Amino acid sequence: QQTGYQAWLEYHPIALNQVEQYAGYSGIVCTEKEEAIQTAVQELSRGISKMLGKELAVSENGEDRVVIALGTFGGGNALVDRVFDEGARSAVKPEGFAIKTDQASGSLVIGASSASGVLYGVFHLLRLISTHQSVNQLDVIENPVNMLRMINQWDNIDGSIERGYAGKSIFFENNRITTDLTRVRDYARLLASSGLNAISINNVNVHHWETKFLTGEYLPDVARVAGVFRSYGIKLFLSVNYASPLEIGGLSTADPLDPAVREWWRVKAAEVYAAIPDFGGFLVKADSENRPGPFTYDRDHADGSNMLAEALKPYGGIVIWRCFVYNCKQDWRDRATDRARAAYDHFKPLDGRFMDNVILQVKNGPMDFQVREPVSPLIGAMETTNQMIEFQITQEYTGQQRHLCYLVPQWKEVLDFETYVKGDGSSIKRIVDGSLYGNRFSGFAAVSNIGNDTNWTGHLLAQANLYGYARLAWNPELSAEEIAEEWIRMALGGDEKMVSVVMGMLMDSWSIYEAYTSPLGVGWMVNPDHHYGPNVDGYEYSKWGTYHFADCHGIGVDRTKATGTGYAAQYKGMNYDTYESVENCPDELLLFFHHVPYTHVLHSGQTVIQHIYNTHFEGVERAEQLVAKWASLEGSVGELVHKHVADRLAEQAAHAQEWRDMINTYFFRKSGIADALGRKIY
Numbered sequence: 001q002q003t004g005y006q007a008w009l010e011y012h013p014i015a016l017n018q019v020e021q022y023a024g025y026s027g028i029v030c031t032e033k034e035e036a037i038q039t040a041v042q043e044l045s046r047g048i049s050k051m052l053g054k055e056l057a058v059s060e061n062g063e064d065r066v067v068i069a070l071g072t073f074g075g076g077n078a079l080v081d082r083v084f085d086e087g088a089r090s091a092v093k094p095e096g097f098a099i100k101t102d103q104a105s106g107s108l109v110i111g112a113s114s115a116s117g118v119l120y121g122v123f124h125l126l127r128l129i130s131t132h133q134s135v136n137q138l139d140v141i142e143n144p145v146n147m148l149r150m151i152n153q154w155d156n157i158d159g160s161i162e163r164g165y166a167g168k169s170i171f172f173e174n175n176r177i178t179t180d181l182t183r184v185r186d187y188a189r190l191l192a193s194s195g196l197n198a199i200s201i202n203n204v205n206v207h208h209w210e211t212k213f214l215t216g217e218y219l220p221d222v223a224r225v226a227g228v229f230r231s232y233g234i235k236l237f238l239s240v241n242y243a244s245p246l247e248i249g250g251l252s253t254a255d256p257l258d259p260a261v262r263e264w265w266r267v268k269a270a271e272v273y274a275a276i277p278d279f280g281g282f283l284v285k286a287d288s289e290n291r292p293g294p295f296t297y298d299r300d301h302a303d304g305s306n307m308l309a310e311a312l313k314p315y316g317g318i319v320i321w322r323c324f325v326y327n328c329k330q331d332w333r334d335r336a337t338d339r340a341r342a343a344y345d346h347f348k349p350l351d352g353r354f355m356d357n358v359i360l361q362v363k364n365g366p367m368d369f370q371v372r373e374p375v376s377p378l379i380g381a382m383e384t385t386n387q388m389i390e391f392q393i394t395q396e397y398t399g400q401q402r403h404l405c406y407l408v409p410q411w412k413e414v415l416d417f418e419t420y421v422k423g424d425g426s427s428i429k430r431i432v433d434g435s436l437y438g439n440r441f442s443g444f445a446a447v448s449n450i451g452n453d454t455n456w457t458g459h460l461l462a463q464a465n466l467y468g469y470a471r472l473a474w475n476p477e478l479s480a481e482e483i484a485e486e487w488i489r490m491a492l493g494g495d496e497k498m499v500s501v502v503m504g505m506l507m508d509s510w511s512i513y514e515a516y517t518s519p520l521g522v523g524w525m526v527n528p529d530h531h532y533g534p535n536v537d538g539y540e541y542s543k544w545g546t547y548h549f550a551d552c553h554g555i556g557v558d559r560t561k562a563t564g565t566g567y568a569a570q571y572k573g574m575n576y577d578t579y580e581s582v583e584n585c586p587d588e589l590l591l592f593f594h595h596v597p598y599t600h601v602l603h604s605g606q607t608v609i610q611h612i613y614n615t616h617f618e619g620v621e622r623a624e625q626l627v628a629k630w631a632s633l634e635g636s637v638g639e640l641v642h643k644h645v646a647d648r649l650a651e652q653a654a655h656a657q658e659w660r661d662m663i664n665t666y667f668f669r670k671s672g673i674a675d676a677l678g679r680k681i682y
């Protein structure tokens, strides 16, 4: 029994008393041979067979029977062409689909304008069936809201994964690309079934061997991987080393304005496209955390990215250029330099200079995927530049898949954030879907949380983050609860009590993790390097620029324009006023924007120090409640699954105590102020 391997494609058998409404289908009708459509047919057969226990034969004609028909508009499937009128066809965008119950015959018909649209339609239908929804009156049209719905692997050729918490890479081992691609194919299924359409397969920190992915030594293998993803409608991208012309090209420079360098990249692009005709493009981390980039040659990010974009342009390829650029050699005494400001300061002045096949990829917050950060003010600040948002599904700072932390509520907050960059109605989701500025390219990217652990994500419940990310990329209007419910029913089954208990656990989990780790917008109180476990001063005197400035009087970073680093002034309209003012700043971000005494009174009515104590004591109690809630599900989920999650939750509860005690003791000793409730502080 492979616990959790099928994830949300488990396709639990449907109980006999519920099976009736799906039971009448006598076959699948499909006339097209295109690869992704054939994939769709296989997926449909497989899902139906597992859920309904019935094998549906595939044929080219089904007008006289009750069938499930699928195909592209005008692609030769008579049912598709009869059921969808001109209005429906024009409402379906390139990757969208329509599903309709044909009232005349009772057949279900899936139509789309592309093969991948057909595939998404099939997965949608399977989702409806596996969550036991009625299909008798379907009349659905869905289009993905975001054009690029991408996943970034941080996998290295030696099989390790940067910030991976679920085993080794499924792509690489022993300095080669994996020969058996079965698991890669199963990953492609998971991604496509939840709506993703792009993947970069190697770490953004591109080291020696991975730099050679662009050479004949690796390209044929990369092409094999691309082939697997292609059959699921997913485009492959590579992270590239900016210094490639030096490291593998034999040139003496990587200066983006040097004609020989430009020519080298043009030839390279031609070779890559000869091997992979639908190659997506390059993902680039440059001049960031000691990676090479155009700064070495006194050039800027526009020069660097445009050079690559020019090479990819003839083939329709794109350059995704990351904005995670800051000075990682700061001196803690230097109070003027503020890492939070860096991305905006570097990139905003370059607006208007990027080619139209360059996309800037911006992390959701200005620092680095902390438990709580404000939304990056760079998103939406560049009117004439393509942008996409970067989330981190892998739980680097949110419990490393040993703790439960369902991140969809956090991402929703980011997406719903009103930036005011073009007045009211300028939410982050409207910027990254390209509608606010009418961008040519836009979308979502996120760092994956999977590895070769049987259940993919280490903590089984962390699958909900991968699934949830993909669903949000497809439609950011879905609620965190809707997404959680889909995942629970599909992965764990439909027991109603179980669904409601697990839903409650997922929905509380971010707030619980925040409670016992990081109060009021302070980040980084973790052990350096591996970032697991509490260490209040772990980064306090380091060069990474990640300070909380706690002393015996108070805590927090003054990022105001009036007296601090001026970061607050990167926000527009009301947001600037809110963050600049210590009175108006929301409690959860107070210490991100302001340095205040421990006796400062929050909107909640508590002092800062009492808030720290209270949340840490409550956080542990709430983590213990997770253990009890899950214990109540014994018998409602499989035994192995139950034990696996119970073990992780027990570890979390114990580790939460360590967090509580380290943090409380530190701040008690710094402030000298006792807990008003007299609880035990070591």
Ligand code: GCU
Binding pocket: 162, 163, 204, 205, 285, 289, 324, 368, 396
């Ligand atoms: C974080 C992470 C690094 C990663 C970097 C990035 O700092 O800890 O491992 O390389 O982000 O996003 O590039």
